[in-house]
Structures are given as structure tokens and as C-alpha cells.
Amino acid sequence: MKIKMLLISVILSQQLMAQSYQKIHAKAIVVDTHNDILSQTMEKGYVFDNNLKGLAHSDLARWKEGGLDVQLFSVFVMEKKKNLLSLPIAKWIHWMLL
Numbered sequence: 001m002k003i004k005m006l007l008i009s010v011i012l013s014q015q016l017m018a019q020s021y022q023k024i025h026a027k028a029i030v031v032d033t034h035n036d037i038l039s040q041t042m043e044k045g046y047v048f049d050n051n052l053k054g055l056a057h058s059d060l061a062r063w064k065e066g067g068l069d070v071q072l073f074s075v076f077v078m079e080k081k082k083n084l085l086s087l088p089i090a091k092w093i094h095w096m097l098l
Helices: 002-027 037-044 060-065 086-097
Strands: none
């Protein structure tokens, strides 16, 4: 009897914890402050609105699925390796995320 009560208590506590983190996640603004997908789009030709499972750590579908509200990017361009497409690509990314 004691073992059954213990098992029921454990199961119920897990259910309550699962519901509480989901409520917190739904109410929170989820921000990711580091993502290398822009480097991978330039170096490997990935397009992050495609499914990149197995190729990259993230893609647009997984951001939406995970409830990501804000994705911050930083862009570094070496003086010797300027890419003339960098500015148009950055503007396109900004437009896609609006």
C-alpha cells in the first residue's frame, strides 16, 4: 500500500511540475542571444527557413516550435574578406523576421 501511494505521489508531482514549467514558458518572453546560423548560411549555403535537422543547431521551424520570441544575431566581417552580399542578406533576414 505504501509503495502504491509513493508511486501515485511521484506521478502526480511530475504532472504538476510539467504543467508549471509549460505555464511559465507560455507567459515568458524567450530570448536566444547567440546563434551561429548566419555564419552557416554564408559558409555552407544553408537557408534557415528550411529544415536543417542534422545539419545545424537551429532553423526557423524549431524556433517557432520551441516558442522562441526573440533571436539576436551578431555579424562579424573581416576587412580582408568583405562579402558584397552581406548587407542585402542582413536586410533580407531582418525583413523575414518581422
